[in-house]
Amino acid sequence: MKKDINISEVAKKAGVSIATVSRVFNNSGPVKESTRKLIESIIEETGYLPNILARELAEKRTNLIGMIVHNLTGEGMARTIQGVSDILEEHAFNLLMTCSNGNFESEKKHFELLRLKRVDGILFATRNFTKEHKEIIDKLPIPVVVLLQDTEKEQIPCVTFAxxxxxxxxxxxxxxxxxxxxxxxxxxxxxxxxxxxxxxxxxxxxxxxxxxxxxxxxxxxxxxxxxxxxxxxxxxxxxxxxxxxxxxxxxxxxxxxxxxxxxxxxxxxxxxxxxxxxxxxxxxxxxxxxxxYSYTKLGDEGAALLLKQIQSESSFFEKKVIPYKVNLRQSVRLMN
Amino acid sequence: MKKDINISEVAKKAGVSIATVSRVFNNSGPVKESTRKLIESIIEETGYLPNILARELAEKRTNLIGMIVHNLTGEGMARTIQGVSDILEEHAFNLLMTCSNGNFESEKKHFELLRLKRVDGILFATRNFTKEHKEIIDKLPIPVVVLLQDTEKEQIPCVTFAxxxxxxxxxxxxxxxxxxxxxxxxxxxxxxxxxxxxxxxxxxxxxxxxxxxxxxxxxxxxxxxxxxxxxxxxxxxxxxxxxxxxxxxxxxxxxxxxxxxxxxxxxxxxxxxxxxxxxxxxxxxxxxxxxxYSYTKLGDEGAALLLKQIQSESSFFEKKVIPYKVNLRQSVRLMN
Structure with missing residues (x-):
């Protein structure tokens, strides 16, 4: 997890004045093309987000969680979101959701969008976790918990089914x-x-x-x-x-x-x-x-793990696996 | 639909200086209790939202739509959201969703939250539309389209089933x-x-x-x-x-x-x-x-109507009713 850097740190890295960085952000007044490119690359690299309220910057928390899901069809995701909502409500957090349809470009855009909207952390449900996802998450200054995928190898906190x-x-x-x-x-x-x-x-x-x-x-x-x-x-x-x-x-x-x-x-x-x-x-x-296996429990555990990460102000690896039970009913029989 | 008012208009209404209004917002420096109460009541009444980026204020649009849904179980809402997403994507808008579970206090909070996050308009799906909902919507400076309820009586734009x-x-x-x-x-x-x-x-x-x-x-x-x-x-x-x-x-x-x-x-x-x-x-x-009847179509029409309202920069009444078809299959028979 990266730390947010501020405008003076961007200016220092670029070797320019704060006013110049500000002109690049606001697209106001002349800036040399090479300087603009340098500043833009530093912003890209450090993940510095200019477009946020000074007041929200001063506050550490917004008590808002973002959630990116890959689909909303089927009762599974609905129950997961229900589980997440229940836990967040208990802790006076709100939830903002986006649906990516499992499209990587959408997922990438939604991470940016949720960060712009100053969420304190993100729950991320995806069909297939790739190293491109890991790159995005590693650059974020807020914790992310992955749902439905085992990201132990990537050392990203996750809650998954067995x-x-x-x-x-x-x-x-x-x-x-x-x-x-x-x-x-x-x-x-x-x-x-x-x-x-x-x-x-x-x-x-x-x-x-x-x-x-x-x-x-x-x-x-x-x-x-x-x-x-x-x-x-x-x-x-x-x-x-x-x-x-x-x-x-x-x-x-x-x-x-x-x-x-x-x-x-x-x-x-x-x-x-x-x-x-x-x-x-x-x-x-x-x-x-x-x-x-309980999707509600998946949502509960995911939200609880994310809140723990937010409260500890650090990102640490932890994996939760939801228990399951095999139920044999009328559709199977004992062979003779 | 109300117009947004700015800090100097709040100050004028309260008969105080801009600095005093600012101190109330930021909870910084002393303000007489009666003055604070007066300013807070003006903010409440006018819907003035101090907590927004100067830059976002300067920009007219965020290209972001909010959606409040009352439930996520069942394929209906999933298809509706799919329809909304498809139309918004075509027009380069993003979607932020919240789920209220049909709880009025949550709905109220979510309207505020989405407005704080500077959405350009809100799609609102609810179980039962009441006059309390109408009061909230009338105070908002952004358009709202109601889904799944007929709000012709209240003259609020809506898309509904027959x-x-x-x-x-x-x-x-x-x-x-x-x-x-x-x-x-x-x-x-x-x-x-x-x-x-x-x-x-x-x-x-x-x-x-x-x-x-x-x-x-x-x-x-x-x-x-x-x-x-x-x-x-x-x-x-x-x-x-x-x-x-x-x-x-x-x-x-x-x-x-x-x-x-x-x-x-x-x-x-x-x-x-x-x-x-x-x-x-x-x-x-x-x-x-x-x-x-098609939930996807409901979402499509809802998003299209909201975008039309946003583009016209005014809120006008319009109602769309989604067509349907009765399908008789094996479960019914002709009586003798």
């Missing part, structure tokens, strides 16, 4: 019921979370001496239709399976509908499990098996 | 299929939208000479469980019905599950329709009938 372990444990539950032939319906290939879940499932199966190269698999975009199509492709491949694991509820519901449309009974012919436990699991009469 | 008409048309569709005995599962009693939908259904039935006082009805909170419970209470009442209309998809799904658990076949014994058409309608194999 994607690998919960997928592994869910698959192990199906193995214990006697299943030996599986199909897998996964998430987008660029998603770190989807890849961790797939790795968990595959490691569980490898551990039971199942040849994972023979497992029919498809990928999709988390939506119901996409689960239906993925399941149909697997059925048409002619490969045998007694259990289907889908990366989330939506795709598991799509897979169930597809299986029934193709004359399979659930769970008599095929057991189905989604690595998720949302409102969709409750929508169908045949109760879908899944893994429960 | 709650009454679409509910009426949906009920008329069931009447055309020969249904004469209905049950109704409604939303919360304080919700203006839920009440408009109920009025639409009841007016359609009255128009067909059905005694609406004999119709078994229940209310709920839009969730699946609540639809299940509402349906169960109606079944237990022993009243007869060949068609159930629910205020949204979630409650319609709950009602379908409950009916099937009580041995009813859908649509052979009972037809079911939800005044909604979300992802839940696609989750079940038995396709739920409903009314389609």
């Amino acid at each position: 994607n690998y372990s919960m997928a592994k444990e869910a698959a192990e539950n199906l193995l214990k019921l006697g299943h030996r032939s599986f199909a897998y319906i996964g998430g987008p290939e660029h998603s770190a979370n989807a890849n961790e879940r797939k790795a968990g499932v595959m490691d569980a199966l490898k551990g039971a001496d199942i040849d994972i190269n023979s497992i029919p698999a498809s990928t999709g975009n988390y939506h119901i239709e996409s689960g239906y199509e993925g399941m149909e492709a697997i059925i048409k491949s002619g490969k045998k399976f007694s259990a289907v694991i889908a990366v989330n509820d939506g795709m598991a519901i799509g897979a169930m509908n597809c299986l029934m449309d193709h004359g399979f009974s659930i769970p008599e012919d095929v057991s189905v499990l989604g690595l998720d436990d949302t409102v969709l699991a409750k929508a169908s009469r045949l109760k879908l098996s899944g893994v429960h | 709650n009454y008409s679409m509910a009426k048309e949906a009920a008329e569709n069931l009447l055309k299929l020969g249904h004469r005995s209905f049950a109704y599962i409604g939303g919360p009693e304080h919700s203006a939208n839920a009440n408009e939908r109920k009025a639409g259904v009841m007016d359609a039935l009255k128009g067909a000479d059905i005694d609406i006082n004999s119709i078994p009805a229940s209310t709920g909170n839009y969730h699946i469980e609540s639809g299940y419970e509402g349906m169960e209470a109606i079944i237990k009442s022993g009243k007869k019905f060949s068609a159930v209309i629910a205020v949204n998809d979630g409650m319609a799904i709950g009602a379908m599950n409950c009916l099937m658990d009580h041995g009813f076949s859908i649509p052979e014994d009972v037809s079911v329709l939800g005044l909604d058409d979300t992802v839940l309608a696609k989750a079940s194999r038995l396709k739920l009938s409903g009314v389609h």
Whole structure:
């Protein structure tokens, strides 16, 4: 975490007067082109933010938190934001949110925007954490907590789900019921979370001496239709399976509908499990098996960790992993 | 819409020097208690906002829009925000959001917060628009567009769904299929939208000479469980019905599950329709009938109307109503 520097420090670095720096900021009065470029590069490099109220500068805190999310569809993010709001309200902090749609240029712009609006810290939820994200965060003079991604390697504080372990444990539950032939319906290939879940499932199966190269698999975009199509492709491949694991509820519901449309009974012919436990699991009469983890808790823990960082006036690494529970329901059965 | 006033106008109104007003803002130096109170009341009354950058004051626009939403659960609001974002991006505006949970004190605080953060205009989605909301909006020097509520009476620009008409048309569709005995599962009693939908259904039935006082009805909170419970209470009442209309998809799904658990076949014994058409309608194999209307379009139109108000530098009344379409699917049948 970098410290904010002030106008006189910028002037000193550039070897010019404060008035010159001020003219560059305000675009008022003549400044030599080379001097302007030098000052602009120093501003860029140090992250000095001229466009802030003198009064807000004098105050250390604004009691305002920024939150950048990559999507707002699905109940997960809504519950996360609910968890964040609850904790912030307890501590008399307000929340300003932006939605990036997972677009890196938007994310970059939103970090700048929130900083301009003088937030005390930022909660950052993204699909895939890259070194470009780390560069942005390292330059910020305020703490950032990453949600939904494990940034231990980058030593950036984070709160995440146990994607690998919960997928592994869910698959192990199906193995214990006697299943030996599986199909897998996964998430987008660029998603770190989807890849961790797939790795968990595959490691569980490898551990039971199942040849994972023979497992029919498809990928999709988390939506119901996409689960239906993925399941149909697997059925048409002619490969045998007694259990289907889908990366989330939506795709598991799509897979169930597809299986029934193709004359399979659930769970008599095929057991189905989604690595998720949302409102969709409750929508169908045949109760879908899944893994429960609390998005509200993710939001709670994320907000609490960010407030801790703000109060300590330093950024330190800490990682919180949200607990989970595998729930087997009507959609799976014990093999004979 | 009020005009912003500046520090010298505040000083003039209070009959004091600019330096005195400044001391009150900055809490610096002594000011007589009665003078402080007078200045504070003028600030309150005029909406004068001292806490803003001189530079931002000099600039007319920040190209930033604020949005206050009452909830983030359910795909509706997510799609609305998506629609808003798309339009704002086209016009190089950014979006800052806050979530009020429908709490009036939060809404009030968020209007202030967004104004402090110098947004050019505000999109306001709320459960129920009251005269207290109108008072806040009338004092703001920036335009506000209300989403999801009809504020024609208050002459505040708004974009809304045709709650009454679409509910009426949906009920008329069931009447055309020969249904004469209905049950109704409604939303919360304080919700203006839920009440408009109920009025639409009841007016359609009255128009067909059905005694609406004999119709078994229940209310709920839009969730699946609540639809299940509402349906169960109606079944237990022993009243007869060949068609159930629910205020949204979630409650319609709950009602379908409950009916099937009580041995009813859908649509052979009972037809079911939800005044909604979300992802839940696609989750079940038995396709739920409903009314389609686009939340994305609501967001699009809301953002476009707000930008028009900002560009015209005045606030004028305009109302947009989003079109809808009744979709009859497997869950309803023609009566013999």
